[in-house]
Amino acid sequence: MDMYTKAAWIVPLLPLAAFLVLTALGRGSRRAGAVFGSLFSLAALVLSLLIVAERLEPDAVDYSYAFDWIRAGDFTLRIGFEVTNLTAMMLAVVTLVSFLVNVYSAGYMKNDERITVYYGYVSLFTFSMLGLVLSDNLLSLYIFWELVGVCSFLLVGFWYAKPKAKAAAKKAFIVTRIGDAGLLIGIMLLFWYMPDHALDFTTIQSVFDGQSGAITTGITTLIALCIFLGAVGKSGQFPLHVWLPDAMEGPTPISALIHAATMVAAGVFLIARTYDIFQDSAAAMETVAYVGGFTALFAATIALVQQDIKRILAYSTVSQLGYMIMALGLGSLTGGIFHLFTHAFFKALLFLGAGSIIHAVHTQNIKEMGGLGTRMKLTAWTFAIGALALSGIPPFSGFWSKDLILTAAYESNPLLFFVGLAAAFCTALYMTRLFILVFMGKPGAASAAAHEAPRSMTVPLVALAVPAAIAGFVETPWNGWFGSWLSGHQEPAHGSAAAIIASIAVSVLGLYVGWLVYGRRSIGRITLAERSPWLYKLLERGYFVDELYAAAVVKPIKLAGQLLILFDEFIVGGLVRAAGAATSSAGRLAARLQNGQTQTYGLAAVIGLVILVAALVGRRFLP
Amino acid sequence: MLPSYLTLAAILFCIGLYGALVKRNAVIVLLSLELMLNAVNLNLVAFSKYGVVPSLTGQIFSLFTITVAAAEAAIGVAILIALFRLRGTVKIDEFDEMRR
Secondary structure, three states: OOHHHHOOOHHHHHHHHHHHHHHHHOOOOOOHHHHHHHHHHHHHHHHHHHHHHHHOOOOOOOEEEEEEEEEEOOEEEEEEEEEOHHHHHHHHHHHHHHHHHHHHHHHHOOOOOOHHHHHHHHHHHHHHHHHHHHEOEHHHHHHHHHHHHHHHHHHHOOOOOOHHHHHHHHHHHHHHHHHHHHHHHHHHHHHHHOHHHOOEHHHHHHHOOOOOOOOOHHHHHHHHHHHHHHHHHHOOOOOOOOHHHHHHHOOHHHHHHHHHHOHHHHHHHHHHHOHHHHHOOHHHHHHHHHHHHHHHHHHHHHHOOOOEHHHHHHHHHHHHHHHHHHHHHOOOHHHHHHHHHHHHHHHHHHHHHHHHHHHHHOOOEHHHOOOHHHHOHHHHHHHHHHHHHHHOOOOOHHHHHHHHHHHHHHHHOHHHHHHHHHHHHHHHHHHHHHHHHHHOOOOOOOOOOOOOOOHHHHHHHHHHHHHHHHHHHHOEOOEOHHHHHHHOOOOOOOOOHHHHHHHHHHHHHHHHHHHHHHHHOOOOOOHHHHHOHHHHHHHHOHHHHHHHHHHHHHHHHHHHHHHHHHHHHHHHHHHHHHHHHHHHHHHHHHHHHOOOOHHHHHHHHHHHHHHHHHHHHHHHHOO | OHHHHHHHHHHHHHHHHHHHHHOOEHHHHHHHHHHHHHHHHHHHHHHHHHOOOOOOHHHHHHHHHHHHHHHHHHHHHHHHHHHHHHHOOOEHHHOOHHHO
């Protein structure tokens, strides 16, 4: 019955094996990376799908296995894995995207010198991400959480010869560290306050059931906010979103895998995994909802004016992650996870499509593209499916998940409902702009020599376009199957005609306005830039958040660093130098006694004798 | 009587010591050494005549000392000549082989 579920621990070990093999091979074999990476991730994918198939049976129960890892005094740390419907779904999503990215990279990274290293990193990342998903307690989740952060750092800075890539990798690492510190504090607080210091999710679930009262509300809120800080860092929520757009310096398949589908969704997954803590604290839930809603709109407006295709998609990712976080904050676990599920497909599809375009035209500036639709038919079609899904046009997957979130907002928080609608409008607008500028119109400066990508790159596009189009049907307003499966109890079909109509209306309106501005050009596209250049500039620079951080955080810290360098150089270094100088001058002084002059030695002996005699004689006169 | 002999011997010894430690010429240093030995001899003789237990041992002992001093002077001068042949100088501050 649950044979595959019991073997779930094998899933992360497969990519780990690939990583070890590739590391052992080194740079020697160029084809080995693609072969091993793809084969092992395919095996992981098959196993994950088998697990999901088992979980689909109605009487499937959560399975967990753990053994004692560390014993310290009366505290025992158990480590193991847990398979629930949520983790099974995440397993399938991660392994599917990982496998397709592995295949895709065979074409995209073909001419890269360090392709084997690249595949090693990707496999290591897949291992860490799967480990994170399967973890049955917060501590091992935290370990894998840091591991995916390291892999993200390695892969963003993969082309470390580029100064921008190096800076982006550092930025990604440091900014997410802020969130990680919050998560660590949250875990320590939990450790401190939990009965028996338990950190596994099952116990957390039973302690935070809303009535046990083992932990006071204040502490619960504090713990929830600390954990949320971790999610803010990893999932690129305001104000820690700044690393995600810069992380686009990494190879594009990495952006699809790590910075669109899996790692950035880890924050959402974390909240979902510790959802009981959040549900115990109304204040924390509200914070989560407002941060998510604000980020969704905030990032969507920035995406409106960006010129770099990957940065548009990155800000879009930030915005969509904001949607998920908002859904969780509004109490709709299903909405958040459902959007995570569909977003993984269509955003990975969009990034891989963008990679295919960049591969063809060798630029990322959408102003230099144009008219690519006729030259790259397959890319254009699959990209269109992804764009429609992202814009929330029925019947594509994104519509259903976004609609679920908007319905949740409509029912509980009108303000966030309108924020969500505004963000949805911006989303449809910037995707239309992106699509028209890239694929339609006159060929741009860079699109002359464009050609369709090789098969290894187009096949994953098609493979992702299918779920991007239809994955939404697992949960529709009249069919709450996904939610029931996820939560384990029957969820009522929810449906609010007003929310659906509003959701469709803003998306279509966004599409239409986009078409008017960029397609038919009946509204001048430079109007905004000309009429209010400050607004355009504000959006283009992302509300100057980077500049603000540079002035408020980076500069003072650098200044403090320079002061500390001076302290180090003159005070600490001075002490060290003084100690050295004292020793060597003492040595020089002693060396001068050893001058080889018999007479000096003799004099020293006489002086010593005189002192000895004086001491012996002088003692008599002492009392 | 004894203190005046001892004082003379002490003065002689100090002059010899001063010369042995300060003079740069090795011949003078050897002479100073002889001076110190003679001061000792003076002490021996003085004690043998005016000491608490007068006896001849001190005088005989001083004869021994004179003999040994003569041998020492002969060897010292021989070394000095050898050094002078080797180094072309008898300045004692240039003989600093022990330093190397």
